[in-house]
Each structure stands twice: as structure tokens, then as C-alpha cells.
Amino acid sequence: MAMFRAAAEGDGAANNPFSQYYQQITHQQNMLQDAVRTGTYQRAIVGNSADFRGKVVLDVGTGTGILAFFAAQAGARKVYAVEASDMADVARKLVESNGMQAVIEVVKGKLEDITLPEKVDIIVSEPIGFLLVHERMLETYIVARDKFLKPGGAMYPTAGTIVVTPITCDALYQEQLAKAAFWSTADFYGVNVSSLWEQAVREHFSQAIVGYMHRNMMISQDVATHTVDFATVTDKGLTAFEVPFRFTVSVTAIMHGIGAWFDLSFKGSQDHVVLSTSPDCPGTHWYQCRLMFSQPLAVNATQVVCGVLKFQANDKFSYCIDMEAELEGSGIKTTQHINLQDQLYHYLQHPDSATAMPAAY
Template sequence: MIKDRARTETYREAIMQHQSFIQGKVVVDVGCGTGILSIFCAQAGAKRVYAVDASDIAVQAKEVVKANGLSDKVIVLHGRVEDVEIDEEVDVIISEWMGYMLLYESMLGSVITARDRWLKPGGLILPSHATLYMAPISHPDRYSHSIDFWRNVYGIDMSAMMQLAKQCAFEEPSVESISGENVLTWPEVVKHIDCQTIKIQELDSVTARYKFKSMMRAPMHGFGFWFDVEFSGPASSPAKTSSGISVASGSSSVSPSREGNQKKRSNPSDALVLSTSPEAPPTHWQQTIVYFYDPIDVEQDQVIEGSVTLSQSKENRRFMNIHFEYSSAGRSFVKESVMR
């Protein structure tokens, strides 16, 4: 992750953009990892930074902080946010909490806990907002590589393997990179998150209705998911879409106006946005694809509608259950998948 320049440099730019909120203030870094974000905050003039991580990387983070001469400013706490003690309120929470598909194995719950335990009223949370998107996708090359290969293997008909190949290739969601050319429609919002107000209970299950209109005639192989996060100050509010859903300003996805992972800002006070859109430069999150076992041919302007539910698995809270209900052109079905 630390080699992901789009991710790391956007965080550094966001910290410097909000330096007036950080300078001379107390910061907590939730899930600090190697401590790089904590060090950025110290370099921006933070009075004190609490770098919290439950894993053993905290031991190395302490050494990194020491090697950079910041042990007097950055205090590394080895433990869970739910368990460690900080004997003062904090002005800023920073965290790179996002998981694949935004919510899979994310640390958002820990950010919420830190907010409710320590953040002063009106304090800053970076990132401030996040938006998860979805859209139907067509990916014939991926399907052909995984499935059609078995029709002729060195001159031998192995089509009897195709059903098993579909199960192996498409039973679980796939984290991979696609391009804007793979996307059949404009994306829709699955979940918008305001880090100042979201409750932990909202993470148990997320349900969204979707209704797309295909922009082309093509085989539809499944649905793609990606997300944007916005870094705005406490007084900023996200913009509204035409449907009334709050989203990060300018944070849509497959759009020819997108330039890189960072939203192009008309002036320095505009919110900074880190995008994992198919049209943005690749990040380590890539995109998450839920493939159908068999493609569905769709026509231009054909309506694709249904619902999607993302829920934490009762079997293992690290897992995420994905439930699709789909209908189009008189055809309907249910697709279940588990992200492990």
C-alpha cells in the first residue's frame, strides 16, 4: 500500500491542505501501519500524534518514528482503538481505513469508535466522506480466458470442465483492474458515508436499489464496484446528486472529465478526492467485480434493475456476503457471493 503513490500522495496533499486544522493540534492515526501518515501530520506541525495499530507493525512504526527524530511528537500505541487509552480529546482523526469494495475488511468501525471516544466537537476527520459505486460491466477477454479456454485444450475437447471452471473463476468476487471501456452504464451510488455521522450499526448491512440503462449492445458479465473518498474540512458539505443522494463533490466515476485519481480542483479550497474509478490511474484497491456464471446479452438502452445487499457474514465478520436480485428484459435471477 505504501508504494501506491496515488493513495499516499493524496493523503499527504490532504494533510497539507488542512494544515491550519492540524498545526499545534492533537491527532490520532487509526491503523497507523508503518506510521507514514502520522509522520506527515507531525511534519505539518501537529503538537502530538497518537499512532494506533493493533498489529505488530506498531513495533516497526515506533522505530520509524525514532529514526526520523519524532519520538517527542508521535506516540505509537500498540493495541486496538477500542482498548488503548488516550487521556485527552483530539482535534483530528486520520486513517486509511478503506478496504476492497470500500467496506470489505475496512477499519471504518475503528474510526467511528475513535471519533466517539476522543474527537472534539467540530473536529476534523480525514477522509471526511466516502462513496461506493456500482455499474454493469462487460469483460469478454476475462470470460474467454477463464472459460472458453476449455473448449479446446491442445486439440482436446475439455468442455466438460467448463461448469467447474465457472465455479472456480466466478463464485467469489474478483479484485482486478478494468477500464472505462468495460463499463456499460453510468454508475450509481450504493452507499454514501459521512464519517462525522455514520453509526457502526449501518455497517452490518447495506442495501441499495439500482436501475441502469445500457449505453451499448454487449454481453453483460457482472457488476463492478469502486469508490471515491473526499478530504474536506468540518464546515464542508458534500454535493447532492440529481436523485438527492449526498456524494462527494465531483466524485462520480466513469466520466471523461476525470483527470487522474485526484479530482481536478478549480481552486485550492475545493475538496480533494481520491478515486478508484476504472478511468483513474490504478491503485492497490483496483476494482471489485462480481461475475455471473453466464453472460447476459443486453441491447442498447435496455433497462437493468434490481437490488444489492452487502452484509457482514455471521460465520466470520471479516467476510462480506453479497446478494444480488436482478431483472431485465423479462429475465430475473438471484446471485449470492461471499468475499473472503
């Protein structure tokens, strides 16, 4: 992607320890101030205090330690708060200043490398990137399960579900197309650069668009889902998976892409809590996600669009997604390759203002 889009930061920032620490603490602050995320986690844990009372808990990727504090509030006997980065020092300071050393023990190190003096009854974590799987933190969550969880132990969260639906969004489509317009120039100081236009279009449309998505972008009442059960999923199940879909279109429009979000489920003995990042719910720092086709489909009301999203883990701590969509019975189809790690952020709008009426005709 470097050929047509500049990197977000220079190497200097990447190699500056102070910059890295600033980024870490700012990221932690943003997550803590996400009231939907933080409040839901507290409600799920403290609201199921019967599951935590007197139990041993492991908090994977504790950050500032907030989930470890929630486990202690729920009555946990011991909480091991594991953090590989220097945020472990921040968590330790908060534990000490709150007088929780007898319950919460901060362990600095990679989860794959550390040892604990005992198995745990419950694992808590917030191993979620946008579209559930970006950053591939779920793999560490599963390693923790296999390494430290007692048989029959609980996972908080219990499961995650990716949700997808067809969308129309002409403004965003035209914006992405316009970014490649320069490369159609036939005479740039005497040089014809138009041979690069198609590649430029492919690269811009391979971006995942992260931001608020209004419900009136959706052109079907149907959704397709893929649920990851954190108690049973394997490494193989996270490395590659597919989300097949079949949508009946409810409005004549241009299908520019797929809209997507996720739900998290916390299944406790006292309360079943769901954290949803749906457009119908209060906004979170995960927003929603739009995956655009460079060649959209014209669809009529009542037509059926079928296809699949094929997820494949990559070495960028994310996924490549190959999308296929076809008008059922017509042979008309489109495809798109998405690099999930290459995000374009459209997140400065309030959800209520993120509107785009279907291009009906």
C-alpha cells in the same frame, strides 16, 4: 470454497511469526509505494494545515506511522499513533530516528483496549479495503470516533463512496466457466462427477475479481453510488446496506456482471481532496472490482437494467453480496451470491492494457 479451490497458503505460513512479520512489512511497503494513495493523503493533510495546526490527532492503525508524520508536517501539537501489531515497533523506530518523539507517540495495542490522556481534534486513518469495505476496518475507525473524537472534530478521510456500473467481459466469464469444466466429466476413471458441476460454477462465480478494469467494458453511462459518511455512520449502517441501481444500457451486449470501485473524500477547510480508484484515474493498489453473474443477461441498447446489491458483513472480516439484476418490464432476471473475501486477482496488467471490447451484436 475449499472443495473446488485450494487455499492460498498452508497452516505453516499462518503460524510462522517471521512469515507474518514479513507479510506485514511487505504489505506496508506496497501501500507506501502506492504514490496515488500516499501522495493524496499527504496533500489532503498538509494541504489543510489550518485544520491541524496546534491540534491533537489520533492516527488509527498507524502501520509505519506515515499518516502520523503527515499530521506532524501539518503542524499538529500531538499525534497518538495507535497500532495493534508489531508494526508499532517499526513506527516507533522511525519516529525516534526522525527525532519526532516530542510530537508523535506510538501506542501499541488494540484501539478498543487502549486509553489516551485526552480527547482528540482530528482522526486520521487508512481503514480501506478493496471496494471500500473489505476487511471491515471502517468499524474500528468508527469506534475511534465514538471513543476519542471531540464533538465537532474532523475525520480524515471524511466519506467513502462505492460506485457500480454494468459491464461486459466475455474473456473473464469464459475463464471462470472453464474452471468448473472438469466437474462436468461423466466418466472420470469410471466415476460420473457431473453432479458437482453446478456447485463448482457457483463457487467460482462467487469470487470477486480484483484488478484493472478498462472503461470500454462498461455498457452504460450510468452509475449507482452508495456514500458512507464517516462522521455519522453507525455500526448498523456498516453491518448491512444496499446499493440499488437503474442503468440505461448504451450498447447491445452481454451484461456479464457489475464493475465497481470507490472514491474517498477529504473535506478540509482549505481544500477538498478526492482519492478516486475509478478506471479513469491513475492505478492504485486497490485496483477495481468485477462481480460476475454465472447467468449473464443479453441486453439491447436503450434497455433498462434495474436491481440491487445487498451487502451483509460476515465473520471473514469481509462481506457477502447478493446481487439481483432484471431487464425492466420483462421479468427476465439473474442473481448471484458473492463472497467478497474470496478474491481472484487480475492485477498484473497496466490499466491501459486492461481492455475488453463490448460483445456487440
